[in-house]
Amino acid sequence: MSAPAAAETPVAYDSKIEGNMIFTRVDTAINWMRKNSLWPMPMGLACCAIELMATGASRFDISRFGMEVMRFSPRQADVMIVAGTVTYKMALSVKRIWDQMPEPKWCIAMGACASSGGMYRSYAVLQGIDQLIPVDVYVSGCPPRPEALLEGLMKLQDKVSREASTVAQKKELIDELT
Amino acid sequence: MTTAIDTVAALKDKFAAEVLSENEFRDEQTILIALSALPAILAYCKNELAFDYLVDISSVDNMGEEPRFEMVYELYSLQTHVHLRIKARVSEDNLEVPSVVSLWPTADWHEREVYDMMGIRFKNHPDLRRILICDFFPYFALRKDFPLAGKPSDMPEVAFTKPAPLAGGPFVSGDPKDRVTGEPRARGES
Numbered sequence: 001m002s003a004p005a006a007a008e009t010p011v012a013y014d015s016k017i018e019g020n021m022i023f024t025r026v027d028t029a030i031n032w033m034r035k036n037s038l039w040p041m042p043m044g045l046a047c048c049a050i051e052l053m054a055t056g057a058s059r060f061d062i063s064r065f066g067m068e069v070m071r072f073s074p075r076q077a078d079v080m081i082v083a084g085t086v087t088y089k090m091a092l093s094v095k096r097i098w099d100q101m102p103e104p105k106w107c108i109a110m111g112a113c114a115s116s117g118g119m120y121r122s123y124a125v126l127q128g129i130d131q132l133i134p135v136d137v138y139v140s141g142c143p144p145r146p147e148a149l150l151e152g153l154m155k156l157q158d159k160v161s162r163e164a165s166t167v168a169q170k171k172e173l174i175d176e177l178t
Numbered sequence: 179m180t181t182a183i184d185t186v187a188a189l190k191d192k193f194a195a196e197v198l199s200e201n202e203f204r205d206e207q208t209i210l211i212a213l214s215a216l217p218a219i220l221a222y223c224k225n226e227l228a229f230d231y232l233v234d235i236s237s238v239d240n241m242g243e244e245p246r247f248e249m250v251y252e253l254y255s256l257q258t259h260v261h262l263r264i265k266a267r268v269s270e271d272n273l274e275v276p277s278v279v280s281l282w283p284t285a286d287w288h289e290r291e292v293y294d295m296m297g298i299r300f301k302n303h304p305d306l307r308r309i310l311i312c313d314f315f316p317y318f319a320l321r322k323d324f325p326l327a328g329k330p331s332d333m334p335e336v337a338f339t340k341p342a343p344l345a346g347g348p349f350v351s352g353d354p355k356d357r358v359t360g361e362p363r364a365r366g367e368s
Contacts, residue, residue, distance in 0.1 A: 088339050089312040121342040123319050123328025124311060131340075 026166050034078070034104065035160040036066040038153070041077035041101065043094060046084030048111040048143040055146040065153055074100040079156065080133075081149070085113040086126040098133045104168070106136045106160070108152055111143045118142060180258040182207040185227050193219055208263040213249075216266050217276045220251065224281045229253040229262065232278070235288035237268075237296045241322035245269040247298060251278075268298060277303040295320035312337065 044052055055062055062068050071077040074097045086094055098107070109129050112118035115138045117127035129135060136159055139152040167174065186207050190197050196215035201208045211219055223229040233252035240246055245267040253262045268275055277300040278285045289300045290309040297318035300306055308315070314333045317324055327341040344364075352359035 087312075088315070088337065089310075092312065092337055117342060121327065121344050123317075123324070123326075123339065123342065125342065127340065127342055 027164060028161075030165045031161045031163055034165070035157040037069075037078075038065070038067045038106070038156070038160070039069045039071050039076060039078045040067055041074055041080040041097070042070050042072070043080050043082045043097065044084060045082070045086060045090060045094075046113060048083035048114070051143045051146055051149065052081060052083045052110065055149045060146045060150060062150065062153075065150070065157065067153060074098070075102060077101055078104070079106040079108060079153075081108045081110050082114040082129045082135075083110040083143075085118065085120055086129050086132075087124050088126055089124075091126045091129075091132055094129065095132050104163075104165070106156055107133055108137045108139060108149075108156060109135045110139045110149055110152070111141055113142075115140070180228075180255075180260055182260045182262055185223075185229075185260055185262055188227060189219065189222070192222060206261065206263060208265060210265045210267070213266045213268060213275065216249075217278070219264065220253075220278050220281060223253055223262070223264070227260075228255045228257045229260075231256050232282035232284050232288070233261075235278075235285060235292055237292045237298055237320075239296060239320065239322045247273070247296065249275055249292070249298070273297060274299045274301050276301050279304060294318070297321065312339075315339065 042049070042052055042056075054060065056068065056070060067079075074080075078101075080098055080101060082094065098105075107129070109115040113120060113125070114129050115135075117125050119142075121127075126132065137152045137156045139148050141148050144152075182205075183202075186200055186209055189209060190200070193211070193215055196212045196219060198210045198212060200210075231254040233254050234250075235252075236250045238248040238250065240248060247268040247270065249266045249268055251264040251266075253264065254260070266275075275298055277289055279289065279300075280302070286304065287309060289303055290305070290307060292298050293300060293303075293306055294308045294310050295318060307313070311319060314331070314337055316331050317329055319328075325341070327344045328339060330338070330340050332338045349362045349364055351362045354360045
């Protein structure tokens with residue numbers, strides 16, 4: 001009984017590059033690159049910013065996720081971490097900085113105040129940053145522990161890895177063709 | 179040694195008609211003066227009575243009374259260590275008070291805060307803008323007729339405010355002798 005014939009492979013065999021080839025989808029490759037180098041924009045507005053600083057310090061080692069490059073210019077940032085109470089006076093600046101960030105961009109509402117206004121049921125405080133800009137991940141806590149923020153960032157990584165990034169990026173072209 | 183009582187006596191002596199009443203509470207001297215005499219009396223306090231430190235300017239809303247508003251000036255002397263409180267009533271019909279920035283430069287921000295919260299304007303103030311609340315806000319938040327939750331406002335394409343959800347709050351404590359009613363809870367006041 002003879003062995004079955006080997007299936008024809010459409011890829012030319014080259015022993016020099018064989019070990020370096022990976023087959024994947026474009027989306028998966030792009031998302032993998034994006035999620036492992038999320039550059040945060042630290043929008044520290046209140047006490048949550050202290051925990052944000054602790055997250056960036058040596059004890060919690062945020063660079064495990066490729067996120068240690070805190071950028072104080074919105075033009076170089078991917079994810080805005082809104083850490084603290086957003087007053088109506090500050091909300092205009094937060095929105096402006098968010099608008100200055102290039103796509104693709106994500107937002108984390110860190111803590112009770114940024115998520116819902118928290119204990120500040122007041123005429124002066126925006127009741128959640130999601131009334132102004134789209135939020136991807138809400139982190140609960142008052143303020144959240146650094147572990148909680150890291151969990152939120154990992155949740156964001158999961159979300160990034162599931163995005164249809166090519167379709168989103170070429171949306172105008174696809175709309176034109178169809 | 180100069181005391182606060184001495185300064186009150188000196189002011190009553192100098193401005194007999196303008197000092198409307200005086201009050202002592204726990205060794206603190208407070209005088210109520212006519213608003214028209216405010217610049218003259220405060221200048222006299224600064225220049226003659228050595229009140230070189232303006233601690234604070236605040237305002238009170240006595241809604242339902244006439245005149246409705248009250249200005250409060252806290253003066254202190256770093257030379258004689260005397261503290262004096264000067265009050266003046268302001269009518270709602272003519273909400274303008276002479277600025278004292280020319281006497282104490284620190285009055286600049288204090289007066290801006292009073293304007294921001296109470297809506298009292300200051301005559302000859304160098305830069306009368308809001309200081310705490312966002313610029314577009316159309317109300318004065320510390321007035322008694324302003325609700326705790328806030329009011330909606332809108333500047334199209336720029337910004338907005340909405341009333342905060344209070345869920346029956348604010349949360350206040352009741353009778354401290356009774357553990358059940360003493361527990362902080364919302365009283366359905368909003």
